[in-house]
Amino acid sequence: MIQELPWIENPYDCKLWSIFSGLSCLYFLKAQLSSSGDHHSGTPVGCWQKFRQKFPVGLSLFLLGIILAVMNLTNTRHANTNNSSSDLDQKDTIQFTSEAFVVNALKGATWGDWKTGILEGTLPQLPLTTLNSCLSVCLLAKNLFPDKPVVERRAVSWSIGLMNIFFCPMGSMPHCHGAGGLAGQNKLGAKSGLSMVVLGVFKITLSILAHYGYLLTLFDALPSSILGLLLVIAGHELALTGVSSVAHPKEGTSWTAFAPGKQPDLTVTLMTGLIIVGTGKTHVGTLCGLITYLLHESGHVEGSSNDGVTGDTDLATEDSAGNEEYSPLHRE
Structure with a gap:
């Protein structure tokens, strides 16, 4: 840009x-x-x-x-x-425009339109929404506000689904709880619940005024x-x-070092990110990252199990146990 x-x-x-x-x-x-x-x-x-x-x-x-x-x-x-x-x-x-605030967005939609929307809209967007709006936003909220109650991924997923099911047929833009928005708001000072209320009122007011063009x-x-x-x-x-999420501070310095117990997370993170950036296709990177994770879990990749971890085994086990809930690969 x-x-x-x-x-x-x-x-x-x-x-x-x-x-x-x-x-x-x-x-x-x-x-x-x-x-x-x-x-x-x-x-x-x-x-x-x-x-x-x-x-x-x-x-x-x-x-x-x-x-x-x-x-x-x-x-x-x-x-x-x-x-x-x-x-x-x-x-x-x-x-002043005479268009209605609420419209029937599905009016006149054919089976061909549904097919195009599913194949060219839903499927490419599904991994992006799952990673960014369901998983990443919960992990980011946990890291930014460790003293607050944990945000459940299931609740966030239900929220996104219900918003889009009810409002998109009435002409609304698709909604999500993006991690990028949360990161930007927190970085620029909007760290309280009241700031989100003010933002919501401001957006509603702008949407009404935007009706005038x-x-x-x-x-x-x-x-x-x-x-x-x-x-x-x-x-x-x-x-x-x-x-x-895959590193910890080095003792006596401001640099970070990758912990032994976080090596699988690091591999999956790099594999997913590099393929998404290289190909420009989120679903391809997600699939490759999932395959890499499954290989680590099955023990086919060196260092994916306790037997393959080099160095201090007790340290690796303790680190893995101590950081398990912060791991993006942790399963509920």
Whole structure:
């Protein structure tokens, strides 16, 4: 997304904005992760440190994107003043649409449409939804909030299924509890249940206002430089969680080392991720990862059983038992 942007040709959406926004996020997020600064309490330095720790990075990025989008739309409108005024007014005038809020999305659907939807929509999406919205989101919630009650994967699966069964036939977009959204929200400061309530009210309000048409134009003009950066932040949080599930801190350093009991998890993680990235097909990577896991379980892969684990056997057994509930391969 960001790679395709020009450097400075478009002043409202370019790589320069991504670099500036990225460095700003790094500056403020680094302060939020550190607990230092108490010894500067009451001084200008201490006040600035508190401001950095409380600064709403995500909200600021969103507002910056809105400002750039408005400026881009305004500049485009002024640049087209020499065009036909009737065409311009027809395109840019905000008009109320008479379309209903709730529609029958299944009206007129044929058996061919159902076949296409199942083969080209459901089957490719099934492994992605299972991994991202049912398994990964529960593991991520456990890692981010270890003191909170464990989120049951069955409950999350039921929630996703019921949302889509009831709302999609009425014209709604498909819903899920994506791990990327949870990672991004947590990274940018939305860590309480109240923040999700505020987000829900905000989205409902926007959906009602979008019925008038002009908000869709505004959101379509949001710069990719800002949206891409938000995706990078969410992806970085997910990557750190994935590494922490198969690694543990090295003693005396900030680096991580792979634990003996986590080698099967590491192999399955790398196999699944590399094939998905290489082929661009989630179901192929999922199938290969599942086969790799079954080979480890059956003992056909070296190091998959206690006999194959080299080093301190007691340490490997203790590590495996101590981290069993955090393993993404742990079965209920």
